[in-house]
Amino acid sequence: MSASLRLRPSSLLLLAGLLWLVVYPIVLVLVEGVHDPAGWTLRYVRLFLDRPTEWDALWNSLWISLASVALAALIGIPLAFLFARYDLPGGRLLGGLVALPAVLPPLVGVLAFLFLYGETGFVSLLIQRVFRLSDPPWRLQGAGAILLVHAYSMYVYFYLLVRASLQSLDGSLLEAAASLGAGRVRTLIRVVLPHLAPALGGAALLTFMTSLASFSAPYIFGGGFRVMPTQIVATRLNGDDRLAMVETIALTVLALAALWLFRGSRARDAAAGGRKGAGPARVPVRHRGARLALALAGWTLAGILLLPHLTLLLVSFVPLGTWTTEPLPPAYTARNYLTLVQDPVRVRPLVNSLWLATVATAAAVAIALAGALVAARRRAAGSGLIEALLALPWAVPGTVFAIALATAFSVHAPWAGRVILVGTVWILPLAYLVRNLPLTSRAILAGVRALDPSLDEAAATLGAGRGRTLRRITLPLLRPALVAGASLAFVTAFGDFVTSIMLYTYDTRPISLEILSSLRQSDVGVAAAYGVVLMVVSAAVFAVGAGWGGGGGTG
Amino acid sequence: MSGFLRLESLVKRFDGTEAVDRVTLQLERGELLALLGPSGSGKTTTLRLLAGFETPDEGRVIVDGEDVTRVAPVARRFGMVFQHYALFPHLDVRENIAFGLESLGVHGAELGRRVDRALALVDLAGFGARRIAQLSGGQQQRIALARALAPEPRVLLLDEPLSNLDPALRERTRREIRELIHRVGITTVLVTHEQDEAFELGDRVAVMRDGRLEQVGTPDELYGAPANAFVGGFVGSSSTAEVRVLGPSERGVRIALDAIEWDVDLPPGGARLPAGPALLLVRPEALRLTPPDPLAVPATIVSRRFVGPSAVYAARTDGGAVLEVIAPPQAVPAGARVGLMPSRRAGGGIHLFPLDGR
Structure with a gap:
C-alpha cells in the first residue's frame, strides 16, 4: 500500500499542470475582482450590486435556463417514450433524425434560425405573403427567440438520455408490476419514473448548465435582453475589466450552486443501472389510421427538425446582395464555396480553425489519457483530485474561462506562473484545450475503467514493461474511447464561438468569427457556406469517430 | 530452510488490518500447493504478493535461493493464469502466446516453434489464428495456461482457474490441469475457495483464514487430523x-x-x-x-x-x-x-x- 499510495512524479506533474490550467486562472479572477492596483477594494462588487441591469442579467440567466429545461423536457421526454415504446413505420430512421440538432454547432444553429424565422426568413416571409401582412408576423428577438433556439438544440439531451434509460429498463419489471395488479399509471409512477430519475436528473442538469453558459443565441437574438454571458462580454468591451470579473464570479457562483443542487444526479449514472434482462418489447401500432397519423406526424417533425440544416444549405448558394424580400432566393451560385477556398482572406479562418482544433484536440486527448490512467487506479494518491480537476471546466461557463484565461495570461510574471499569451496564437488552443478536458476525459476515463485491470497485470507477468504494455495492450484497447474523446473535442473546438470571441486575434480568427463578420456585412451566402462547412465537418467527424472507434478492438 | 519457493512470514496490511498475517510456506521444485480459504481469507493477496503486484510490509519471497520480494512482476518470471484469464482481446491466440516470449527476445522461426509447442501442450494445435472471442470458456482457459507456460516461468500461479467454467466442464478440466502441471513439472501455487478443487489438484493444501495459515498438509492429513474446528468444518x-x-x-x-x-x-x-x-x-x-x-x-x-x-x-x-x-x-x-x-x-x-x- 505504501508503495502505491506514494504520488508518482508523473502524477504530481499532471496535478500541478491541471491546477495551473484549470483552477489558477479562476482564482486570479476571484482575487483581481476585489483587488486593483491600489489594493484590496470592494468597489467593483458594490458597483455590481448597485446596478439593476446586473441583477436583471443574473435573473434572466436563471429563468431562461429553468425555462429551457422545462421546454427541452416537454419535447424530449414524449419523443423518447414514442420512439422507445412504439414500433413506428420508419421508426429507426426517424429516431436517428431526431438527434440531428446535435450536429449543429451553437452559432450555426442560431444562423439557421435567423434565415428561417428571422424578419426576412423563409417562414416569416411565407406567412407574411400568405396572410398579406404588412409587417413580418413576429420579430425573432429577446427571450422568446433565445428559448426557441435552446428548446431546439437542447431537447436532444432529454431525448437521448431518457430513450437510453427506457431501453435499459428490464422488461420483466413491467411484467412483474402488471402481475402484481398495478395498472399503467401506477406502473409508470412506481416503476418507470424511479428508473428514469437518474436520466431525467442528468438531462436537466446538462440542459441547465448548457443554457446558463449559452452565448450564441443571446448574443445574436438578445438585443437589449441581457443574460450573464452577454453582459460579461459587453462589460469587457466597455473596458470595465474588473466589473467583468465580478460578473464572472457571480455567474460561476450561479453555476456551482446549480451543480450543488443537482448533486447526486449525474448523466453518467443514467447509463448504468439495471442492464440485465431484455428491454421492454416495442409495441407495434396496429390500427391503420393511427399508423398513418403517427407516420405523418413523425415525418413532419423530422422535416421541422431538418429545416435549419436545409435552410443553411440553400442560403449558402445565394449570391451576395441578390436576396432581399423574395420568399425564396431568386439566384443561386457556387461562388460562396469557391471563395472559401480561393480568397486568401476567406481561407484563413478555415485553416485557423483546423489547426487550432487539431492542436487543442491532440493536447486534450494526451492530458485526458494521462489523467484517466492515473485516476482509474483508485488507490493512487491524488486520483480523485485529478478526476475532479478534469471535470471542473464543465461546471464553469465558457465565458468564465475566457475571462479567466484572458486575466491569467495577460501579464508577464513567470515566477507567478503567468506569461503573456493573450494576443498570441497560443491563447485560443489553450482555451479550447481547457474547455475540452471534461468531455474528452469523461470518454477516455470510461474506456479506461472498462478495461480489465488484470490485462495490465497479465502483460507484466509476461515480462512487458510499462511502455510495451501501453503500446501493445492499453492503447489498442482504448482506441474506441480515444477516438470518441478526440471527435468530441475536435467538434467542440472547431465550432467554438464563446471563448473565441473574447480571445481571438486577427491572425487566429476562427470560422465562427468569420461567420459573424460576414453576417454583419450582410454576406449571408458566405456566412451560410461557413456554417455548412462547420456542420458537415462536425457530422463527418462524429460519423468517423463512431465507425472507426466502434468497430473491433473490444472482444 | 530448504525449498525451491519460500514465503517467509509475509505480512501485508490494508488500512491497518492484516490481509496476510505472517504466512510462511515452502514448496519443493515441481510441487503443486493449493491455497484454500473462504473469500477474504487472504489467499488472493498472498498470490498477488507472490506475483509481485503487491509488496509485502514484512517478510520475504525467495525462489531458487534468490530474494525476489522487491523484484517487479515484469522481471520476476512467474507465470500467472488470471481468474478471468485476461487474454488480450485484440490479439489472436498466437499473438497472445507469443507476447511473453517476445519479452524474452525470442523471435523468428524459434518464436513460431515455441508458440506451436505451447499450443500442442494444451491440445489446441491449429488454433493459433483464432480470435479470443471465438474460443469457448474451456479453450480460453487452456490458452491462458499456454500463454503463462510458454516463456517457461520459474513458478506458475493460478487464481481460481476453474471458477469461470460450468460445473460439467470443471471436473474434466481439473484432471487436465493436474496432469499438465505434473508433466511440465512446474512449481505451482493455486488459489481456490473450492475444497474439491484444492484436494484434487494440490499435492498439499494450505488452509487460510483471516490472513493466517490454519493448517498445511496433504489432503489426507487435513481430512484425518484437522488442526482445529475451522479446518475440520471447511474440509469435507x-x-x-x-x-x-x-x-x-x-x-x-x-x-x-x-x-x-x-x-x-x-x-x-x-x-x-x-x-x-x-x-x-x-x-x-x-x-x-x-x-x-x-x-x-x-x-x-x-x-x-x-x-x-x-x-x-x-x-x-x-x-x-x-x-x-x-x-x-x-x-x-x-x-x-x-x-x-x-x-x-x-x-x-x-x-x-x-x-x-x-
Missing part, C-alpha cells in the same frame, strides 16, 4: 455440537452430549483435552441413526438430502444441536423421533476441539 462435510469432556476412557475419551454419555475414539495425534466443555466435530459417516434408546442422544429428523446411494439426514437433538448423519435413503421420514450414536467404525470421523479455540 461435518457438523458441530457443544459437549462436555468427562475424562479418558478405554476406547479414547468419554463425552456427554445432551446428558447422554458416549465413549468415542479419537484419531491418533488428536489433542487430549482436559475435562470440561469442548466442541465436537463429527462427520456424517461417524454417526448412526437408531430407534429412540436410553443410550442414544434423542433427536428429531429435520431434513434429508441425497448423496450418491445414501442420504444425509439432519437431526436436531433435544438440546438444540443439529447433527448430520449418513443412512440409507429410506431409513426414516422427516419429523421422526430417532436416537444418535457414534458409528461402530467411526474411526477418524470424530474430533474434539477446545471450545474457545476458533
Whole structure:
C-alpha cells in the first residue's frame, strides 16, 4: 500500500499542470475582482450590486435556463417514450433524425434560425405573403427567440438520455408490476419514473448548465435582453475589466450552486443501472389510421427538425446582395464555396480553425489519457483530485474561462506562473484545450475503467514493461474511447464561438468569427457556406469517430 | 530452510488490518500447493504478493535461493493464469502466446516453434489464428495456461482457474490441469475457495483464514487430523455440537452430549483435552441413526438430502444441536423421533476441539 499510495512524479506533474490550467486562472479572477492596483477594494462588487441591469442579467440567466429545461423536457421526454415504446413505420430512421440538432454547432444553429424565422426568413416571409401582412408576423428577438433556439438544440439531451434509460429498463419489471395488479399509471409512477430519475436528473442538469453558459443565441437574438454571458462580454468591451470579473464570479457562483443542487444526479449514472434482462418489447401500432397519423406526424417533425440544416444549405448558394424580400432566393451560385477556398482572406479562418482544433484536440486527448490512467487506479494518491480537476471546466461557463484565461495570461510574471499569451496564437488552443478536458476525459476515463485491470497485470507477468504494455495492450484497447474523446473535442473546438470571441486575434480568427463578420456585412451566402462547412465537418467527424472507434478492438 | 519457493512470514496490511498475517510456506521444485480459504481469507493477496503486484510490509519471497520480494512482476518470471484469464482481446491466440516470449527476445522461426509447442501442450494445435472471442470458456482457459507456460516461468500461479467454467466442464478440466502441471513439472501455487478443487489438484493444501495459515498438509492429513474446528468444518462435510469432556476412557475419551454419555475414539495425534466443555466435530459417516434408546442422544429428523446411494439426514437433538448423519435413503421420514450414536467404525470421523479455540 505504501508503495502505491506514494504520488508518482508523473502524477504530481499532471496535478500541478491541471491546477495551473484549470483552477489558477479562476482564482486570479476571484482575487483581481476585489483587488486593483491600489489594493484590496470592494468597489467593483458594490458597483455590481448597485446596478439593476446586473441583477436583471443574473435573473434572466436563471429563468431562461429553468425555462429551457422545462421546454427541452416537454419535447424530449414524449419523443423518447414514442420512439422507445412504439414500433413506428420508419421508426429507426426517424429516431436517428431526431438527434440531428446535435450536429449543429451553437452559432450555426442560431444562423439557421435567423434565415428561417428571422424578419426576412423563409417562414416569416411565407406567412407574411400568405396572410398579406404588412409587417413580418413576429420579430425573432429577446427571450422568446433565445428559448426557441435552446428548446431546439437542447431537447436532444432529454431525448437521448431518457430513450437510453427506457431501453435499459428490464422488461420483466413491467411484467412483474402488471402481475402484481398495478395498472399503467401506477406502473409508470412506481416503476418507470424511479428508473428514469437518474436520466431525467442528468438531462436537466446538462440542459441547465448548457443554457446558463449559452452565448450564441443571446448574443445574436438578445438585443437589449441581457443574460450573464452577454453582459460579461459587453462589460469587457466597455473596458470595465474588473466589473467583468465580478460578473464572472457571480455567474460561476450561479453555476456551482446549480451543480450543488443537482448533486447526486449525474448523466453518467443514467447509463448504468439495471442492464440485465431484455428491454421492454416495442409495441407495434396496429390500427391503420393511427399508423398513418403517427407516420405523418413523425415525418413532419423530422422535416421541422431538418429545416435549419436545409435552410443553411440553400442560403449558402445565394449570391451576395441578390436576396432581399423574395420568399425564396431568386439566384443561386457556387461562388460562396469557391471563395472559401480561393480568397486568401476567406481561407484563413478555415485553416485557423483546423489547426487550432487539431492542436487543442491532440493536447486534450494526451492530458485526458494521462489523467484517466492515473485516476482509474483508485488507490493512487491524488486520483480523485485529478478526476475532479478534469471535470471542473464543465461546471464553469465558457465565458468564465475566457475571462479567466484572458486575466491569467495577460501579464508577464513567470515566477507567478503567468506569461503573456493573450494576443498570441497560443491563447485560443489553450482555451479550447481547457474547455475540452471534461468531455474528452469523461470518454477516455470510461474506456479506461472498462478495461480489465488484470490485462495490465497479465502483460507484466509476461515480462512487458510499462511502455510495451501501453503500446501493445492499453492503447489498442482504448482506441474506441480515444477516438470518441478526440471527435468530441475536435467538434467542440472547431465550432467554438464563446471563448473565441473574447480571445481571438486577427491572425487566429476562427470560422465562427468569420461567420459573424460576414453576417454583419450582410454576406449571408458566405456566412451560410461557413456554417455548412462547420456542420458537415462536425457530422463527418462524429460519423468517423463512431465507425472507426466502434468497430473491433473490444472482444 | 530448504525449498525451491519460500514465503517467509509475509505480512501485508490494508488500512491497518492484516490481509496476510505472517504466512510462511515452502514448496519443493515441481510441487503443486493449493491455497484454500473462504473469500477474504487472504489467499488472493498472498498470490498477488507472490506475483509481485503487491509488496509485502514484512517478510520475504525467495525462489531458487534468490530474494525476489522487491523484484517487479515484469522481471520476476512467474507465470500467472488470471481468474478471468485476461487474454488480450485484440490479439489472436498466437499473438497472445507469443507476447511473453517476445519479452524474452525470442523471435523468428524459434518464436513460431515455441508458440506451436505451447499450443500442442494444451491440445489446441491449429488454433493459433483464432480470435479470443471465438474460443469457448474451456479453450480460453487452456490458452491462458499456454500463454503463462510458454516463456517457461520459474513458478506458475493460478487464481481460481476453474471458477469461470460450468460445473460439467470443471471436473474434466481439473484432471487436465493436474496432469499438465505434473508433466511440465512446474512449481505451482493455486488459489481456490473450492475444497474439491484444492484436494484434487494440490499435492498439499494450505488452509487460510483471516490472513493466517490454519493448517498445511496433504489432503489426507487435513481430512484425518484437522488442526482445529475451522479446518475440520471447511474440509469435507461435518457438523458441530457443544459437549462436555468427562475424562479418558478405554476406547479414547468419554463425552456427554445432551446428558447422554458416549465413549468415542479419537484419531491418533488428536489433542487430549482436559475435562470440561469442548466442541465436537463429527462427520456424517461417524454417526448412526437408531430407534429412540436410553443410550442414544434423542433427536428429531429435520431434513434429508441425497448423496450418491445414501442420504444425509439432519437431526436436531433435544438440546438444540443439529447433527448430520449418513443412512440409507429410506431409513426414516422427516419429523421422526430417532436416537444418535457414534458409528461402530467411526474411526477418524470424530474430533474434539477446545471450545474457545476458533
